[in-house]
Amino acid sequence: MIACDNLTKRFGHFTAVDHVSFAVAKGSIFGFLGPNGSGKSTVIRMLCGLLSPSDGHARIAGFDVAREPAAIKPLIGYMSQKFSLYDELTAHENLNFYGRLYGLRGAALRRRYDELVGLTHLAPYLNRRAALLSGGWRQRLAMACSLIHQPSVLFLDEPTAGIDPVARRELWDLLFEFSSQGMTLFVTTHYMDEAERCSQVGYIHLSKLVVCGEPDDLKQLPVVNPPDTRRIDVTCEHVTVGLQAVRQLPGVRTATVFGQSMHLLVEASLSEDFIRTELARVNIPHADIRPIAPSLEDVFVALTNNRNGET
Amino acid sequence: MSKLFRGFTAILYKEFLMVLRDPFTLFFMIFPPLVEMIAFGYALDTDVKHIATVLLDEDRTTESRQFVTQFENTQTFRIVGEARSVTELAALIRRGKAYVGLQIPPGFTRNLNAGRSAKVQVLIDGSNSSIAASALNTALNVGFRNGLLTLAQKIGLRDLPVEVRPQMLYNPEMRSPNFFLPGVIGIVLQIATTFATAMSLVRERERGTLEQLMVSPLSRWGLMLGKLVPYLAIGMVMGALLFTIMRWVFHVPIAGDVVALMVGTLFYVFCLLSLGLLISTRAQNQMQALQMTMMFILPSVFFSGFIFPRETMPEIFYAISTVLPATYYIELERALVLRGASLGDFWFHLVMLAAMGVALFSLCVLRLRRTIA
Missing domain, CATH: 3.30.70.100 (Alpha-Beta Plaits)
Incomplete structure (x- = not known):
């Protein structure tokens, strides 16, 4: 579903992402780990089409991220670190807006809206302004917004940073449910317990992908043992x-x-x-x-x- | 929705909600311009009338009183008091109690009747040049006319040989608000609108929601137009409000076609909002956006012909004035409001405003990179 081939990003003399290659299968949860500043977010931003690669290629569902952004945009959802929502708008309005942004109207929007509200249990908070929601609920709302158009691939940039343990647990339960429905998830995180739950993990350090594979396989590596x-x-x-x-x-x-x-x-x-x-x-x-x-x-x-x- | 403007209605929906939800921005968009308009309207009154004048009449005859009355009848002078000596007269002017001192020396009437030159002294405070010039001209005029009439009577003429009858077209009372207020509207609209769109996009950048928009299939044209239209609506409401104030608070009649005036305003506001968007593609935060907005306002105040006539400007400033939307709008406004011109006479101004608007808008769409580094 996602394939990176020597993906590279340079900012001036600084190489933020250095020839990174990996592939993510459809329906899997890919955990992307690495220290702050190692290049995790830059990779996500290139995959989402927010940055163009300096070198190498990346494909999502067969489309090149740099050359065919129009084909990719409807397929992907992106939940940024900041859970970027419109604070002045209510949860209901935020959801409605993102739905319209992806061209959903009328009954189709209504159906998807109800589905997501049911899934995220947002119902009691729909008329509250986003600014007044607590961290966990903001995160759920941001997630619902990024899912409104039923993306095939969802990118989550540190979705659990600053969230209480219960909300974290619930978020992961949701992620597993999506994955079982065939959605591909690309998650960056600092939490090892989250990484353990991923079907595949990649570890990036100093702009280079150090390792990539299934957690159990990685534990068998000779360098580890x-x-x-x-x-x-x-x-x-x-x-x-x-x-x-x-x-x-x-x-x-x-x-x-x-x-x-x-x-x-x-x-x-x-x-x-x-x-x-x-x-x-x-x-x-x-x-x-x-x-x-x-x-x-x-x-x-x-x-x-x-x-x-x-x- | 066509592909080019994909996402336009979604952005429009959101922007309208946000504008209405954010009373702070709305307040700062509408309130200061109204205050500025009213303040400018009163403060920029450069009409020189009823200049405070002190009198020292040492002759005290019917003729001298008649002469003083002639002075007052010009409406330029207003006798605010009498002095008892030349020293006191000078002191009153020095202390700022009056701008002008009128001294009629003893023997004024005697000299007049004897056919000798009757002398009158006028002291003028020259520190305010426009008041001084007006006082000087009027005083000389009164004396001149008085002298001529006396001469004419002596040689048996009833009227003056040459009588100039000036007729003011378009602003018969030569009221300065009539000249300034259309310009004030142009400037005030610029202050309010440019900053609104500049802020709105920069705020999205600061919050990270812009990134969220860029990941979606929204087109750049759709985004920019969706951002612009709600503020265009507010700008037009404000324009209408400002013209209402001009008409009914400051009594400046609108001689021309009101519809034409609003069409001109629409093009002008579109220009300014596009300029705001252009600023927002450059500015990294709200502070920068505000500073850049101010940077564009000053030239509009000084070089657009709002205060100083463009024709007398040094070439460089004249050149600057030709690229300012305010220049064309203010000229258009004055023509429509004061001279009752039709749009046909000023189509060039309208075309310039439209061209600038389209150019600025296209530029900001192209500058908004799909990729946000």
Whole structure:
């Protein structure tokens, strides 16, 4: 459905997107990850036709984004980071406006309108001005607006930034429903738990696409699982102190804090008792250690380190 | 809707709602122009009438009083008090109590009757040049006429040998509001309308809704026209309101065809709104848009012939005046309002306004890139 081939964008001497290639299948949820400023939004903006590529091509449903924008526009929906709505207009008027913008009229508009109101549960808020809606409801309204013309591809630029966890959960439930109906979703996010739920993820770092694939496949990559190593989770008190201590140990490749625990990549020969003893020396008596599979975050950390090591 | 203007009605629907929903912008579009119009109308009155004058009559005869009456009858002078000495006369002028001092020395009547030159002194405050010039001319005229009449009587003539009878066409009372107010309407319309469209598109850019519009199949022509039309409607209502004020508050009669006047106004407002849109394709934020709008207003005030006649301008300013919509509109207005000209006489002005409008509008559509970097 979406195919990028060496997509590149330069702003003066700065290359914001550097020869990025990937493909997204119809009906899949593509999670696009990367640090701020790595080029995520620039890719989305090129795909939506807001920016023209400096080099390379991108196609949506077979149409070239730079050369056939008129064919693409009716097919795509775009929900920007800011949930750009008209604050002076009510939810009802915002929806109506976007419907008309896409050429919907009369009964067709009415039908689609009712469908989306039902889907997003916006009914009690229809007569409220967009400015007075809370974050979660603004996001739902923005989403309804970007869906009013039944796009085949929906681009969402950090749709869950600044949204409470419940609203986040509900949004993802909606996304799965759309995907099951055959809609292709392209989502940028900073949340790893969201990335885990995507059917496909791409990770962009310093303008280059580092990796792209299904989350489970990525976790099997050799660079993520170097030979003769294993990943363990160490749950203990004073994690930050413990982190300093284990980083000094021979045989510990990487150590990262995850909430109340740390994830270590250690050499297979390193014994759990040894770690416990070393932690006890910095007054951390009880450490719960168990083996774990790599998470997506581990994958991205490993790949970023690997790439930094190369250059 | 044709393909070229795709999305036009959607934008129109939204813009009308937003304009009505945003009393702040509406207020600032309509209220200041009305205040400006009324303030200009009263302040730009350059008619010199009833200049405060102090009298020092040292002759105190029927003849001297008659002479003072002749002075007052010109309507140019108004006796506001009497002084007892030349020093006091001068002091009153210096203190700003009067602009003119009229001194009739003792022996005025005696000299007059004896056939000697009867001298009268007029002190004029020259610090305000237009008042001084008017006072000087009128005073000389009164003396001259008086002298001639006396001479004529002596040689037995009843009337003056040469009598000039001027007739003012189109503004018989030479009221300055008649000349200025049409110009004020032109300027005031520019201030109100240009900024409205400039702001409206820049606001969309600031909020990110412009991006949302660009992702949709909306055409650039549709977007720009949809943005323009609601403000065109408001601009026309304002124009009508301003002409109403001109006619009934300041009593400036509209000699020509009102329909023609409104057609001219429509073209002019379209020009200005397009200029506003053009500014908005350039400005990154509302502050910049406001500054650029102001930048275009000053030349219109100074070079359009609104205050200073274009014919006496240095060439460079004259050249600037030929590209200002205000120049053509104000000339058109004056011709229609004051001289009762028909559109046929001034089709060139109308064509210029239309051409500028179409050019500006096309330019801003082309400048609005489909891609917003």
